[in-house]
Amino acid sequence: MPMDLENKVALVTGGASGIGRAAALEFAELGARVVVSTGSNVEGGEETVSMIRAAGGDACFVKCDVGSEAEVSALVAAAVEKYGRLDCAFNNAGIGPDGVRIPFGPLTDVTEGNWDRIMNTNLKGVFFCLKHELIRMRKQGGGAIVNTASIGGLKMAPGFGAYGPSKSAVIALTELAALENARLGIRVNVVCPGPTVGTRLMDNNLASNPEEEALLKERVIPMGKLGTVVDVARSVVWLCSDYASHVTGQALSVDGGMHAQ
Ligand code: NAD
Numbered sequence: 001m002p003m004d005l006e007n008k009v010a011l012v013t014g015g016a017s018g019i020g021r022a023a024a025l026e027f028a029e030l031g032a033r034v035v036v037s038t039g040s041n042v043e044g045g046e047e048t049v050s051m052i053r054a055a056g057g058d059a060c061f062v063k064c065d066v067g068s069e070a071e072v073s074a075l076v077a078a079a080v081e082k083y084g085r086l087d088c089a090f091n092n093a094g095i096g097p098d099g100v101r102i103p104f105g106p107l108t109d110v111t112e113g114n115w116d117r118i119m120n121t122n123l124k125g126v127f128f129c130l131k132h133e134l135i136r137m138r139k140q141g142g143g144a145i146v147n148t149a150s151i152g153g154l155k156m157a158p159g160f161g162a163y164g165p166s167k168s169a170v171i172a173l174t175e176l177a178a179l180e181n182a183r184l185g186i187r188v189n190v191v192c193p194g195p196t197v198g199t200r201l202m203d204n205n206l207a208s209n210p211e212e213e214a215l216l217k218e219r220v221i222p223m224g225k226l227g228t229v230v231d232v233a234r235s236v237v238w239l240c241s242d243y244a245s246h247v248t249g250q251a252l253s254v255d256g257g258m259h260a261q
Pocket of ligand 1: 015017096196
């Protein structure tokens with residue numbers, strides 16, 4: 001049996017760029033109809049949809065700030081209205097210090113505003129998505145959800161402020177949702193990427209710290225190379241597929257071995 005997601009409907013948050021865009025393309029490649037969503041980068045979200053359509057797939061765009069429960073509820077409703085059901089969800093929208101949009105610095109420098117921005121997107125956003133996706137999937141009697149955490153949620157990196165705590169909490173939330181829904185045909189897992197290129201997050205980070213890439217390759221990542229968005233996206237579609245039918249509550253590291261150190 002080849003891995004496919006034929007006749008499935010997949011929702012991707014943070015689908016305007018980086019890992020989310022790559023996952024949306026992989027979902028479509030495997031036959032799923034894809035609801036691409038993002039908060040402010042509407043142009044990027046629409047571009048992802050165009051890329052899927054150009055490759056012969058079926059996708060639509062819905063704008064949604066994951067930090068708003070009303071918008072998340074409307075997003076899930078829009079997906080079901082458009083395609084009739086919701087089989088797979090990738091709760092991936094996230095922000096963190098990248099030295100451009102949010103500075104790096106010790107906890108003593110973290111402002112209340114940046115703490116709230118990160119927590120509202122990375123943690124509350126995943127909670128809202130999980131809640132409304134689970135309500136829908138419970139009605140249908142099944143589904144598969146993948147959240148995005150980070151190596152930063154498994155090992156604390158000084159200077160990352162609220163980011164590490166927000167991603168640790170996403171792993172905890174994943175385990176809770178997996179346990180509560182294990183007998184209802186709904187699997188919930190989380191991917192923990194290491195430094196991943198082809199994303200605004202990492203590319204801004206590397207641009208603002210010119211020595212960072214060599215340091216990561218030589219000293220930090222056991223495999224000696226940075227991850228790509230496709231590396232992460234393929235793990236996500238695998239977790240959503242029947243190939244992972246007995247996998248739930250799992251935190252899957254896609255980090256070139258960093259978590260093992
Ligand atoms: P990215 O900046 O390219 O993508 C982030 C996406 O989230 C964008 O589409 C953006 O529009 C969207 N987004 C941000 N705030 C939002 C909001 N409030 N509502 C809806 N959408 C919102 O970076 P990326 O690396 O692809 O990020 C995807 C996920 O991967 C994030 O959760 C990030 O924390 C995680 N991650 C990234 C790396 C890395 O090295 N790039 C490593 C570990 C984890």
